[in-house]
Amino acid sequence: MSASTTARTVLASGDHFIAPRLFADALREAAPGLALDIRTQTTPWPVEPFGPVGNVQEASGTEEQLLEALGDAEVAMVQMAPFTGRVIERAPHLKLIAVARGGPVNVDVAAATRAGIPVTFTPGRNAAAAAEFAIGLMLAALRRIPSSDAELKKGVWRGDYYAIENAGIELDGTTVGLVGYGAIGSIVARVLNAFGSRVLVHDPYADPARAAADGVELTGLEELLRRSSVVSLHARVTPETRHLLHADNLALLPEGAVLVNSARGELMDYAPLPELLRSGRLGALALDVYDTEPPPADWPLHDAPNVITTPHLAGATRQTAERAAAITAGEAARHLRGEPLRHVANPEVLGAGRRP
Known part of the structure; x- marks a missing residue:
């Protein structure tokens, strides 16, 4: 990395199923040549059950932990972390929330839309x-x-x-x-x-x-x-x-x-x-x-x-974790390269409404 290159800051927020390293490795593979500053966070799921956090469902960890991990990150690759309205309002640098799940239930999509932040998901991961x-x-x-x-x-x-x-x-x-x-x-x-x-x-x-x-x-x-x-x-x-x-x-x-x-x-x-x-x-x-x-x-x-x-195990395979990380990293890489996103939960932000 040259001294003049500014690294793009990304949060890889995983857990004990989709580990942060899976996100990080998949992003480096999907975005070769890009200067990246990848920060990591591990939430306690599935060691601890998920549940409602703030105004979102099926989330793990706290808003305070997520805000501390986010810092000035531009992109968040996330599995269970709670992207509540409060978190989104307090993350002015955030431009993409890429969720490694079939639906972004741990994200206040309406708040993200108001903030002009696309929220992506991973259909078919499991x-x-x-x-x-x-x-x-x-x-x-x-x-x-x-x-x-x-x-x-x-x-x-x-x-x-x-x-x-x-x-x-x-x-x-x-x-x-x-x-x-x-x-x-x-x-x-x-x-x-x-x-x-x-x-x-x-x-x-x-x-x-x-x-x-x-x-x-x-x-x-x-x-x-x-x-x-x-x-x-x-x-x-x-x-x-x-x-x-x-x-x-x-x-x-x-x-x-x-x-x-x-x-x-x-x-x-x-x-x-x-x-x-x-x-x-x-x-x-x-x-x-x-x-x-x-x-x-x-x-x-x-x-x-x-x-x-059985204890909600239908999607619990190694391939699911690896596939979800790869799909999520693909969306993050497309954002970082300025390319169109593929699986967007709030497509109305793509255009004039998107956060600059």
């Missing part, structure tokens, strides 16, 4: 991981893998699972309904087709031509619930999809249906689930996400039959 995990939950529920393992370790040999009334169900020939057909849902459908499943999809934004080419059938939500022996959720949480599944439409499921949610807890109302399991309307429930994370000790589903639970 699509393969989440799709594989959903298939794993389906197989685990249909074939009683977790409960069989737990019982055998206690010395109980469940030979009665071979009895016809207790036997598992194959994905081959089974109708599986997918609620949501974005990056994750479409991969799940492809895998299910390979298993030989009949795949129904409910997604108002799905392209019918693409669905037909993929060999899936688009349906309304109620029809999907009536016809599907397995239902798996893959939608985003919006005002329209919050509690999309509830007591009334869950009652449409065939007797003994399996319900899988590895997307977002807010997509369904958890209150009716214990009774649906006890009545047999639900044959099994497989969850990676919850209405409260982590679930409290007195959570009713802890004692309900045929429930599989």
Whole structure:
């Protein structure tokens, strides 16, 4: 670096999943030749659960810690740090917030927009991981893998699972309904087709031509619930999809249906689930996400039959972390070179409204 070269200041705010070094290494690879001053911050997630911070959700660390780490940084590459309205107002040098997540839920996007700061995100970062995990939950529920393992370790040999009334169900020939057909849902459908499943999809934004080419059938939500022996959720949480599944439409499921949610807890109302399991309307429930994370000790589903639970692990692969860092660094590099950004949550700032 020559004495006349001014380094561009970047904050790499990672955690124990996407480590700051992943951001830093990816940015150096994406922006060779650029003089960079990369500062780092590590927030405590997932060692400590994320939660609301200020006016943002699913964040880790404090506003004060983030402001200290930011300093005069022009670009922030971030995973969980809380970019609240207060932080944005107190970061006059900041010109880009590049978030390494499928949606910038830890950023006050409205405040960033008012400040003229683009906020980018990383669509599809965990699509393969989440799709594989959903298939794993389906197989685990249909074939009683977790409960069989737990019982055998206690010395109980469940030979009665071979009895016809207790036997598992194959994905081959089974109708599986997918609620949501974005990056994750479409991969799940492809895998299910390979298993030989009949795949129904409910997604108002799905392209019918693409669905037909993929060999899936688009349906309304109620029809999907009536016809599907397995239902798996893959939608985003919006005002329209919050509690999309509830007591009334869950009652449409065939007797003994399996319900899988590895997307977002807010997509369904958890209150009716214990009774649906006890009545047999639900044959099994497989969850990676919850209405409260982590679930409290007195959570009713802890004692309900045929429930599989995992601690929000669907996206937890090394490839997801590396892919997210690379996509985020690509956006940071494009900003630093003055090139168009690709995945912008607030495109209205691109132009006259962008912070100079």
